Amino acid sequence: MSKSEILFNHATTIIPGGVNSPVRAFKAVGGIPPFIQSAQGAWLIDVDHRRYIDYIGSWGPMIVGHAHPTVVAAVQEAMGRGASYGAPTEAEVHLAEKIIHMVPSIEMVRLVNSGTEATMSAVRLARAVTGRDSLLMFEGCYHGHGDAFLAKAGSGLATFGVPSSPGVPQATVAQTLTLPYNDLVAVQDLFNRHTAGIAAVIVEPVAGNMGCIPPEPGFLAGLAEVCRQHGTLLIFDEVMTGFRVAQGGAQELYGITPDLTTLGKIIGGGLPVGAYGGRKDLMQQIAPSGPVYQAGTLSGNPLATAAGLATLEIIAQPGFYETLDWRCQRLCDGVDQLLTDAAIAHTSTRVGSMFGLFFTDKQRLKNYDDAKTCDVDRFRRWFHGMLREGVFLAPSQFEAGFISMAHDDATIDATIEAASRVIKTL
Numbered sequence: 001m002s003k004s005e006i007l008f009n010h011a012t013t014i015i016p017g018g019v020n021s022p023v024r025a026f027k028a029v030g031g032i033p034p035f036i037q038s039a040q041g042a043w044l045i046d047v048d049h050r051r052y053i054d055y056i057g058s059w060g061p062m063i064v065g066h067a068h069p070t071v072v073a074a075v076q077e078a079m080g081r082g083a084s085y086g087a088p089t090e091a092e093v094h095l096a097e098k099i100i101h102m103v104p105s106i107e108m109v110r111l112v113n114s115g116t117e118a119t120m121s122a123v124r125l126a127r128a129v130t131g132r133d134s135l136l137m138f139e140g141c142y143h144g145h146g147d148a149f150l151a152k153a154g155s156g157l158a159t160f161g162v163p164s165s166p167g168v169p170q171a172t173v174a175q176t177l178t179l180p181y182n183d184l185v186a187v188q189d190l191f192n193r194h195t196a197g198i199a200a201v202i203v204e205p206v207a208g209n210m211g212c213i214p215p216e217p218g219f220l221a222g223l224a225e226v227c228r229q230h231g232t233l234l235i236f237d238e239v240m241t242g243f244r245v246a247q248g249g250a251q252e253l254y255g256i257t258p259d260l261t262t263l264g265k266i267i268g269g270g271l272p273v274g275a276y277g278g279r280k281d282l283m284q285q286i287a288p289s290g291p292v293y294q295a296g297t298l299s300g301n302p303l304a305t306a307a308g309l310a311t312l313e314i315i316a317q318p319g320f321y322e323t324l325d326w327r328c329q330r331l332c333d334g335v336d337q338l339l340t341d342a343a344i345a346h347t348s349t350r351v352g353s354m355f356g357l358f359f360t361d362k363q364r365l366k367n368y369d370d371a372k373t374c375d376v377d378r379f380r381r382w383f384h385g386m387l388r389e390g391v392f393l394a395p396s397q398f399e400a401g402f403i404s405m406a407h408d409d410a411t412i413d414a415t416i417e418a419a420s421r422v423i424k425t426l
């Protein structure tokens with residue numbers, strides 16, 4: 001029995017599902033998740049000393065590579081001065097300045113400890129400033145585990161939410177409206193029908209939680225226009241896309257100015273950081289400058305801000321995104337060609353250095369229903385085949401993959417070679 005198996009069997013007796021976040025348990029692909037001992041650059045090393053090329057990257061944060069010496073040194077230096085004070089620090093000011101400088105629409109920002117906190121807080125702010133309760137989100141998008149987001153489309157045209165998890169009161173999601181991603185006509189129709197007014201539309205500008213599904217041309221601009229017409233706030237949930245698909249995130253890539261933006265992952269460089277920000281007139285409504293309450297013991301703590309600042313310094317270097325995007329394109333094109341040559345039905349997607357691979361004969365995926373046409377059994381064989389080859393992909397058809405600056409040409413080539421062997425078994 002492997003050490004991972006021993007650990008997992010024990011972990012499941014003391015931690016729900018043996019993991020501290022569900023997707024890590026391999027429920028979607030089966031099998032025992034490797035327990036990771038360490039990571040360096042593009043590589044993970046598990047407790048049985050097996051090495052893997054990592055395409056999860058901690059679900060996005062590790063864009064500069066694992067254990068980057070600059071990030072490690074920054075956190076070690078901060079640790080020597082104390083882990084947390086519960087009082088303001090200069091580092092928080094510098095991280096706020098960096099975020100404001102790099103993300104076009106953000107004039108003022110609040111640091112929190114996770115993407116979930118960021119999205120929860122942004123929606124609370126939107127409801128406060130508009131005096132409305134309804135929230136529109138899109139099926140297949142994930143905005144963290146805040147109650148308001150654990151909703152799925154109700155029956156019929158109601159489009160009002162019903163809980164997607166036990167423990168979420170019906171009343172909490174009654175105001176959560178859900179529509180198919182990329183369906184602008186449905187959005188316009190909903191706004192025309194929903195006369196009580198909608199507080200906010202929250203959207204992943206590139207969907208990364210139903211696999212990687214890009215916005216259709218005009219979708220994001222259409223959302224912005226509908227929101228403007230109806231006095232609704234547009235929230236770009238860039239927890240995943242922020243600093244990932246471009247230095248200024250999806251809003252820079254697509255030229256859209258949301259009212260509020262939520263961030264996470266990369267801005268913490270692997271430590272717990274989230275953030276929400278936007279127009280100053282909105283953000284000044286947040287306590288203690290305004291009445292909208294939000295707080296956090298470890299928000300902006302010295303270790304996380306040190307890791308975040310070091311990471312943002314690295315990604316701000318000239319040519320970072322051009323190099324990263326080119327390498328990701330090489331990876332996706334290489335695997336795509338192999339699957340095409342093998343006449344295996346698939347669609348691959350990529351925005352910047354986040355990517356998806358769907359085993360479906362649908363040539364263009366626009367929403368969650370499209371993603372659900374995938375052959376998840378074939379995905380399972382693909383995932384485990386690559387894992388046996390020492391390539392650690394996201395353990396679900398409905399997740400995105402990520403590369404880092406540490407994924408050099410040799411690493412990409414080795415991945416494509418592994419894929420050529422696995423594809424023969426699909």
Ligand code: KE4
Pocket residue numbers: 021022023024059113114115116117119142143144145204208209237238239240264265274399
């Ligand atoms: P966290 O609370 O996990 O930091 O962020 C929630 C969140 C919010 N918005 C978007 C667009 C996100 O992708 C996420 C979290 N992403 C998942 C990946 N599918 C995190 C992985 C996990 O849940 O373990």
